[in-house]
Amino acid sequence: MKRKTLGFLQKGLVFLAAACLFLSGCRMTGEEPSETTEPYEEVSASTIKAPKYIFLFIGDGMGYSQLQLTADYLGLSETGEKKPNALSFFSFPVTGNLETGNAESFCTDSASAATAIATGTKTKTGVLGLDADGNRLESISEKLKEQKDFRIGMISTVNLNHATPAAFYAHQSSRTLYYEIGGELLASGYDFLAGGTLLETAGKNQSRVSLYALAEQTGYQLAWGFPKNPLPTGAGKVWLTASKTDAKGALPYQLDGCGDFSLANCVKEAIPVLENDQGFFLMVEAGKIDWACEANDARSMIGEIEELDSAVQEAVRFQKQHPEETLILVTGDHETGGLSIGNRENGLKTHLEVLAGQQISFARYEEEFIPQYRKQNMDFSSVQTELVEWFGIGEGGLSLAEEEWEQLKQAYEATLLSTESSRTPLIQAVRDLIAGKAGIGWTTGQHSGEPVPVFALGVGAEKFSGWQDNTDVFRHLADLTGVR
Template sequence: LHIDPFFTGTVTTHSSNAPIGDSAPTGSAYATGVLQKTSNVAIYPEADPENDLYPVDAARTYQPAATLLEAAKLLKNKAVGLVVTCEFPHATPADFSSHYHTRSAYKFIAPQMAYQNMDVMFGGGNSILTDDIRQHFKNNGTVLIQDDRNALLNYNGDGKVWALFGERALPYSIDRNPDNVPSLAEMTAKALDLLSKKEAGFFLMVEGSQVDWAAHANDAVGMITEYLDFDDAVGEVMKFAEKDGNTAVIIMSDHGNSGFTIGSRDCPGYDKLSIQQLF
């Protein structure tokens, strides 16, 4: 694998009030350095005195927590971008480019991401675009590419560009039609090509979004093929970084998915259910 030759370490991410977290607070932990509650996106958490794992200041509840992407853009004048295979306002990309207490609130998260004026946003979610977002793109000169792989791969402009494929998420890599939908590696290579033109450097977050989804579904083939798809993207990143000589690359998961389980995936009280309820 492309990831194999490099130094490895261990990082623990968790929620502010629980030892296990979902993508929203754990991705936000990387993006902001602030531990947050389940479903939080780049904000200071609400206090939960009975369960908090560290002191939480109630006076700061829901304050936005600045992200690495915002710091790179606003403080260092760097180009910034996101490349994902989920819909663009899903938890992990949202963690780096928006602020809200509920990860599923796309109607509040999507406009924030659009108004971040990112240089590159590649992923899914055409159905989530609103008239206001489309008008904003026209006003600030953002190129919007929709369901056109060739248009993305042939794009060589120096302005801001969004490329979205599918109404929500992209298909699993194993189901992808390569004539119509780019691979994560192709989107990553194009993002690197565009962002590296900027003199001040860039920040890019790339997510193999659906490794996690396949794990939730106990889909062994999906987990393997999605991870290999992500590893191909890593290969593009390392090829660029080794040639560039001035790029830091960090490869990580915002949270882990443990072993296979037996029973239904929709069990909110899994550890308390009877055998009959499980099946």
């Protein structure tokens, strides 16, 4: 029995070692690590204390392939060689793996996935802060505020009453009850909020009291756009809303230019507002990774992951000042798009340089350009010029055969006749051409049931090592902080 057990443990250690090598092995250039990617010191088990400052970064839709493709593209862009360029958190001393299924499916949505992370309990698709039987659950952020008097922050590149941030304060049977979810955000009393505009601020029929008016009544300092001067320490309850948003009220994609209102700047502003003697918990969601992957828009996805990495580096700077008190976690809630590096068309060949020709997101192109084409009934020859400019397709960029141009023309004509505002025939044809020639693939425009990585640095980081369930994130945080 002992011999069998020992063999099993040895195999397990080999598997974990291989997984860690995969997760951290992207830096193969032989270069000296930068300030933000240098090796980190692990906290000795004999000196572990409860973390006083906790950062939880969630890349919505971010799985292994999303991270690897980003590293591959950045390495190719910076050196011209096919060598990955590691993101800063690839060097975190602890890496693990999270299964993501919910209570009724191996393939989850963001509401149930975030609820599992926030509360430690599986629930049904579309449900927030309730278990599968409809019983109320308390999130780690609610418990830390109530039991430990932590200051709490929520940041997202999408709407703050969208599914992922909502799982940390709301308790609703449907993620689409945006007004009710927004009301629970106000009732939470959380101390720092930053993101896109709220959805349905006056209810579905626009007949209810504005959530922003209620926010002012409950003591929030509301600001539209990024503050010109840094916020002071202990500034009270602060709510920053992006003044420049996309059609859905979320921050623009990095590829489209978001200005000063970036994820990294929001984290930088949040820290002095939240820092106090009791401690803080800050959840940061890069929500548009998911949206880009749903659109199968690889280049826009890469920009969002780059920005997430910049935001993580702000937390790392803080951790270096408080190494014995800080815990940083970086993970995803699920994978989106079924992304592959390699496709049937190209076999083993990749040409990621093709992605560099894209200058704007697919979403922005459909929001701004497609309506103009329809209104003016624009000739395809004029559209060709814009495809060259915005996606690098055609002369001076990605060369196409005559039959490929004909496919685009047919897709454009179908777009003029359709009423779709997203995933139009033209953008789908552009997407397929770019992905096919770049050597990447997409199996879905929705979520997949693939596992996601978790990276950990700081006090208690070792708990997040190995193959685990997404509910274990809550359990480990509760154990480390002593909440019930």
